[in-house]
Amino acid sequence: MTSLSRRTMLTAAGAAALLPRLAEAAVPISGQQAPGFYRIKLDAYEITILADGSRTFPYPDSFVSNVGRDQALAAAGEAFMPPGKITVPFNPTLINTGSKLVLIDTGNGPDPSGTVGRMFANMAAAGVSPGDVDLVVLSHLHPDHINGLRTKEGTVAFPNATIIAPETEWAFWMSDDNMARASDKLTQNYFANTRKILGGLEERIGRYDWGREVAPGITAIAAPGHTPGHTAFAVASGSSRMLVQSDITNIPEFFLRNPDWHVAYDFEPELAAQTRHKFYDMAASEKMLVTGFHFSFPSAGHVEKDGGTRYRLIPIAWSAAL
């Protein structure tokens, strides 16, 4: 009897290469991943998480602005990311309230890389057409949240939808004075991208205020720091609740485990960290279901406290039925 041993597990199978291949498999290697959508029944509402894909890239010096490269890569290693790299996923949320089909954020839009820009294919796999969307709610105006507003040809991707953005966020990014004052390259790129995507849509895009419903049962919650007008959402149906945290944390493997780390994309990192603690102290104590744009698909889970100031995401258990 051969029992468990490192040698058995690691090398015994190596003999396979020496065996003749007697026949080709009846089924070729598919090379195709499963569709990236996932449904959550929230009382009468139906939530559909839509994967837009993910980017895996060599760890840059600046991704965490207040922590060294080695410390950040150690966190990536603890999450079993590829050595020396980090992975950031992107997952918009679609909510069918029964009377409105509401899309929160739009993903990266058309992208030649193929690793992102998949939201529309996954929406189609879920049986939804962009023309079915009644309302597009932007949580903030960063490229990975707004670029899906435009098709490859530059037309509005959601022809029948009302589109709304946070009033505070719109005022900040659409100010030419603010744009002129932007001193770093990243912020300058963000301003340029808002002009590229939102330019010409000034009359098409409405604004919303914090503390108000943007659709039945979907309330906008102030969550500033990541951007000046960054917004989260409370979704309520019957007695069920879910929180759409938008970018209160970027990848939880870094910024929930270490909520005082600053992601390079935060406009006011100290305020973002305050918002993060406030939000997650509440979400943990209330044991609320949270969906996060940068959580690994299916991008929903609960949060537990881990010691005084750290948190851990417990991913939702995949349900095969609704």
Add this chain to the structure above:
Amino acid sequence: MTSLSRRTMLTAAGAAALLPRLAEAAVPISGQQAPGFYRIKLDAYEITILADGSRTFPYPDSFVSNVGRDQALAAAGEAFMPPGKITVPFNPTLINTGSKLVLIDTGNGPDPSGTVGRMFANMAAAGVSPGDVDLVVLSHLHPDHINGLRTKEGTVAFPNATIIAPETEWAFWMSDDNMARASDKLTQNYFANTRKILGGLEERIGRYDWGREVAPGITAIAAPGHTPGHTAFAVASGSSRMLVQSDITNIPEFFLRNPDWHVAYDFEPELAAQTRHKFYDMAASEKMLVTGFHFSFPSAGHVEKDGGTRYRLIPIAWSAAL
């Protein structure tokens, strides 16, 4: 400005019920979950995890045989299972080696509940027909692993496949002497089910030994305790490795967090716990990808040690592309 507050998150959205519904959504509530398959590229091999569904049931007195009900339910609560209940998922593994299409375990088979027995629908969603399967490898002979061998009509579900079971496992369960000695109801039921499903297939089902390849690159590893002949598998392609742990742990939320807890289904619980520690000490130190039949779909991840004798599963990051 309304900022984050418990009241905002929990109650502001409650006003939704008072709003008139102005129109019906263009898209009706689908009520349909996404297909439950997930692909992992392991060098030249393509792994497809196939969800068979899950069972959620009121916590019985006996699910953990050496720990009280309250302590077990606390673990369920930490995993955000429904209050007073536990959820056990079932996920067979399909491996396309390029020359053979190999299915490890077959799920619960036809089941009127609809919460399990979904493997065949998910296999179809993945573009695979039962007739395409070249080899069915049974890890052990419990009902949730073998009952998918039979269609609702009682015929063999994989008409073109070689079917193999562990020699030790077969010898144990197919012994009428052993069946006569079974003293508890659960074990008696297991024996009866082997007769029901495997009866008449004695000549159709081959046997395999531990420490040998059951297919190119797939090596059977002794993992006794859960059952006398319970088997895990090392899968190797090129320099890539994956471990198929079968039932070395039942739900990781209970038995990886607490590896010395005994699931009621273990035949020799002390030996099962020894196997569990040995396997997971190695998997953790080698940082190996592990797939588990009772892990939450997509049922794969890595394992970290948490203190001296506990482990934690870090679920695989969903990849939108292969």
